[in-house]
Amino acid sequence: MNNDTNSARPFDPHRLLPAVEYLARVHATEVNAQAFQDALRRIGDPSRATAGTTPARLLATLAAEAGLATATVRRPVADVLADASPSYPWLAFHHTTDGRLETIAVLEHGRRGVKVVVPGSTARPVRWPVASLLEWLRVADTSATVEWLLAEPAAPLSRLRTTPGMARVGPDKRLRALLVGERQTLWVAVVYSVVIGLLSLVVPIAVQSVVNTIAFGSVIQPLVVLTLFVLVALGFSTALNTLRASVVEIVQRSIFARVSTDVTYRLLRVRADAFDRYHGPELVNRFFDTVTVQKSASLLLIDGLSIVMQTAIGMLLLAVYHPWLAVFDVLLVLAMLVIVFALGRGAVTTAITESKAKYALEGWLEQLATHLVTFKSAGGTTYATARAHHLLEQYLDYRSRHFSILIRQIIGSFALQAVASAALLGIGGWLVIERQLTLGQLVASELIVSAMVSAFTKFGKQLEVFYDLSAALDKLGDLIDLPLERGGGEATLPGTGPASLEIQDVQVSYDDDSPPALRLAHLSVPAGGRVGITGPNGSGKSTLADTIFGMRPPARGVLRIDGADQRTLSLRTLREHVALVRSIELFPGSIVDNVRLGRAAISMDDVSAALDAVGLLTDVLALPEGIHTTIQPHGRPLSQGQARRLMIARAIVGRPRLLVLDGALDQIDGPGERERLGDLLFDPAAPWTLLCLTEQPDVLSRCARVVTMRDGTCVDLTMTEKELES
Structure with a gap:
């Protein structure tokens, strides 16, 4: 059986548009479908334009007009079934019996069959038996080689870009747009964090049981069983922490790859007038903020999610213990919101200002390394030193302003820890005296609140990480917002030899x-x-x-x-x-x-x-x-x-x-x-x-x-x- 997806026969290139629109949805990017249609109009007679080529190759040629980077490869079906993922589907093409061109996207292969999408026909993924896929591809078995197309956005961060003529996009919107591209992986990290948060309650609940067991003078057997249960639960939590760290590592790599791909794409197409006001090499140094984004995202996904989940689940357990503890939860949440938002007002702005001062100093040091003769000349050394000191003082001033906000939040966090621990001890003790709370529940509650508030005091570090992340995204915005040269246009210049x-x-x-x-x-x-x-x-x-x-x-x-x-x-x-x-x-x-x-x-x-x-x-x-x-x-x-x-x-x-x-x-x-x-x-x-x-x-x-x-x-x-x- 021969696969005609590889045959070079004339076809209607407009049938490729559903594939382009599907890829736009998969990659959550702003694919320019209109530019793709304009490119289709320019190719003229479809029978002549598509003769000698295949749908995959023509789509790869025209996809750049739509903001896609593509590659065509010939791979056995078995290899594609092993490598396909919903984030990066493999596309194949064939002609129906009446000559129409159809596209199929292979998403993944599991025990229930192959998950596929047929752009233009099925909007949602469906499960096919492997035999149905082979029949669609018109090949005999999975060892057969088929021509496939892979695509990704040429500019993966286009959603982070400021629209020309509009107000500059803030770091919060850039962060949301950045995370959209990682949404599937992030959901896995969130699920792990929820389970880890639940398992964090094992020790307080176990302590509650131990206290109650001892108070009633019970036998040793329940204590042994409880100890083994805690050991298994904490071991499982350790395994989940390891898996979550692996997931976060994937996110870090993906962010770095997306930023480097996007910046490369933009620098090769940046308008010349963009560097009339900026020094290009110094501007490109903003790329190193990608590392800050990576590390900040990693810390927030691991420590930040853990704090949020542990706090939420712990408060839920306290509310179950007694209504007064539910009121305590509400007051605790309000206090946390005051510390984060009220005491932290203006922190993102000062972080961005501090970052700009840092890059101003870095840019000047770069000039010192570039113009050696100038700054070794008479007066050059004095001037260079004086300006470096001025820029340093400016940076330290902006850093001091930012830290004054951060230290307010740190003080508020420690004050909350002291007040919350003391208040819970008083409320819990009174409830125990009134026999509305057991001694074990009091001990468990104290452990839960101590863990929550202690984690929140560490949240001050997470806030600083978040502010650094916001400043880094703002600096990356300087690169992402660079104006680009026009796209589109005729692909050939008629004539040969010297041009007039x-x-x-x-x-x-x-x-x-x-x-x-x-x-x-x-x-x-x-x-x-x-x-x-x-x-x-x-x-x-x-x-x-x-x-x-x-x-x-x-x-x-x-x-x-x-x-x-x-x-x-x-x-x-x-x-x-x-x-x-x-x-x-x-x-x-x-x-x-x-x-x-x-x-x-x-x-x-x-x-x-x-x-x-x-x-x-x-x-x-x-x-x-x-x-x-x-x-x-x-x-x-x-x-x-x-x-x-x-x-x-x-x-x-x-x-x-x-x-x-x-x-x-x-x-x-x-x-x-x-x-x-x-x-x-x-x-x-x-x-x-x-x-x-x-x-x-x-x-x-x-x-x-x-x-x-x-x-x-x-x-x-x-x-x-x-x-x-x-």
């Missing part, structure tokens, strides 16, 4: 209140053209480069790449055809990784050819590990000039159709190096159109046309001798 560039009435501003940084009425670069852009610093050259590369979209006007409106192209497609070379931007990794950038289509021969073209291959091969030598962000062990040539090799290895050099040649001044690179980049046979932003006369002399910019606009357009001759 046309700019009409384009204006770009850095913010709404500032004048335009770029105003271009018209600029046209023919396919294969070699155009130079020059002008003083601040004339708008780099803004023009950013705009062409899609990093700063124009507020008005049209920019066309080979006749296609830049706004209609997906940014991924645009950057596959347009390369921008500016300053040195290297990352810790091998030379080959820095050139390739994960582009699978670029072979080792392509890398070697690009390095040879820029005159680096001989130098690189002379290194101990050759092209696999690890380099640092500043380029070492390469020189600055070699690092700049490596940046050019990275750009040309992908054979871009439009190459933009923003000062990339200006800092290359070795003997014959700039001339050699000029011969390479300005070669008429090169497969790109070249836009060279430079202030070097020898580079401009190679250009067929030179445009001079000032104050964000063209003030002169000069034809060189080459263009006049042509």
